[in-house]
Amino acid sequence: MKYLVRDKIFAIGDDYWIEDEDGRKAFLVDGKAMRLRDTLELKDADGRVLITLRQKLVSLRDTMTLERDGETLATIRKKRLSLLRNHYRVSLADGSGLEVSGRILDREFAVEYDGELLADISRRWLRVRETYGVEVVRDDSDHALLLAVAVCVIRMAEKEREDG
Template identity: 40%
Template sequence: MPRRLGRRGAAPVARRPLAAAAATGAVVGAATSGGRRGGAGPGGRRYQMRQRMFALGDDFYITDEHGNRAFKIDGKVLRVRSTLKFETPDGQELYKIQEKIARIRDSMTIERPDGSAAAKVHNALITPLRDRWTIDVPGGADMSTKGNIVNHEYRISQGGAVVATVSRKWFRVRDTYGVEIAAGQDDALLLAITVVIDMMAHQGR
């Protein structure tokens, strides 16, 4: 049996049989966007993500399909330390990403608050039509992607099972894409992985 990324804890983080299944992102202080299409699959949730959010330099909330704030991305830190932090809505740090690393390497590490590696994303192959990425998960089964990364139409698999699906078709809001995560996964980590892939895939574009 492949090792799952993690179960949802009691904390108010959206780490539940999460499934980034249908959320809507919003800049802090702004109203949440509409334009949802359909609902998440059984046991999962969708989140709406903003493309290239690492370039915003603002705090950003990732919300679920009901408009509830699930995670906060601290973008202010990016201007000072070139770091993106994934936090609970009340500011508890979950993961962090060093933004500059993506510009100079073909791999990038997502860290826990204590600095230990939670996942390492590698760009394994780039072609005109398809990109292939691998994600090393220390202590767990590794993951891989299949699909069109640049256009945000791909899947992330682990141990032969799809753990997250990324698509722009679920939302009508411009410059956004949806992430649907299977039940029982660590939603924050999978969302951080999609952000890293977005950062690395669009560097220099």
């Protein structure tokens, strides 16, 4: 399944739709303004909150957490040493993890579990400006989680670039 994400400079309070490959609104990324820390909600088309994305307040490295039903689902951190490509580690609540690597700011990266590709994020197969695609390779994957991971790592990379 492929999803289309309208890419723009993310600001607190920004809301935008993620569409499925047929152009239907599938998920809403709802930016929460006036919060102490960066917070977003990933909602389904009916407005139900699926995953809450939060920036950790106190952390040595930039960290975001993903929560489902008030419980931590995953924690995302940038790996320390990344020379040519960006690498992020997604630590899942069950003790397993996902690896995110590629050119995040160029919207060309992959999400893998134990060496198996779960999602490919890319602009290369799209003609629409400022849009990137998220192709979830395995149908049995948690699509909302993979989309939340993509949104988080892009947000973290953009913030790191802004901070210099």
